[in-house]
Amino acid sequence: MNNFAHIKPIAQYKKVGYYSMCINDNELSLFEEFIKQHTKTNEKKLDHILNWLKVIGNKYGAQTHHFRPEGETADASALPPKGVDRKPQYTAYGKKKANNLRLYCLRANEHIVFLFSGDIKTTNKAQHCPNVKNHFKLANQITKAIDNAFIDKDIVWNADFTQIECNEDFKIYF
Template sequence: MVEYYSICLEEDGDVSLFEKFITKHSKHNYEKFNHIMSWIKWIGNRYAAKLEYFRNEAETADASALPPVNPNWQPTFVEWDDESQSGETNNLRLYTFRVNEHVVFLFNGDIKTAATAQDCDNVRPHFRLANKLTELLEKSFGHGIKLNDELTDIIVDDDFELNW
């Protein structure tokens, strides 16, 4: 079983980064969004959050992304171009912080239109924010955030604030 978390930024009130992702992409990129949601469910209920199910978008990045790299893993996604009769894999990215096989933070993302996240105007801000939040969360473990004894859930101190 995997426990999923997200983060609410102060300027967004009670709306988490993942909720913003859902609001945008469940309407505008439904099939790609549904593919990522299927992976979240499969990872959560069947596989556990193993490292190989998360996409590394840069060697120096702390955050990772969904969907996984291998397009042949279930659940699959192929978008067909009727003119060329060729298939494309899902280019919608959801940035994440995989704490361990049982705890994952879900952030935000967008359609990736360049070879790297750093070169894509759509995903670059989400990628950078996910890396910054991942860095801050990693530093916060043991200082306001901790894992329970089974390492399957997080415990947050009542007065904890994640500060830049």
């Protein structure tokens, strides 16, 4: 447990609050670094994921079927959801395409999602892909630490389970 992270609020929509994690003393969260990294190189794929965050946040809530499972024993999941016929869609050269950019996240419940990082997935399994393997591993480590923080009541739910609360100086070690 050499690393620690603190929770950073990212966005609040009608149905979902998004959070991310700042590792060690970084001011930018994992999600903000993900956006910075892919803004120029994978702009359309990134926009597709960001549009999903808005649609999930405002229209659907964080329902399980909107998140992509990325391994049998994995705790973290990914965006975008599976399928090219879902709205919003990713199109390249005028055709619907599967988006291989992955954003790893933790769907804590229907109202709270933790956003981590990711990259272009080039293999069937995240743990075998040289691009996403480390992002996937980190997302699973942080997810386990967040789950333990809920169990230990270091992170608590508000009365209707739509927000989380923790001390301002709370850190998760992983």
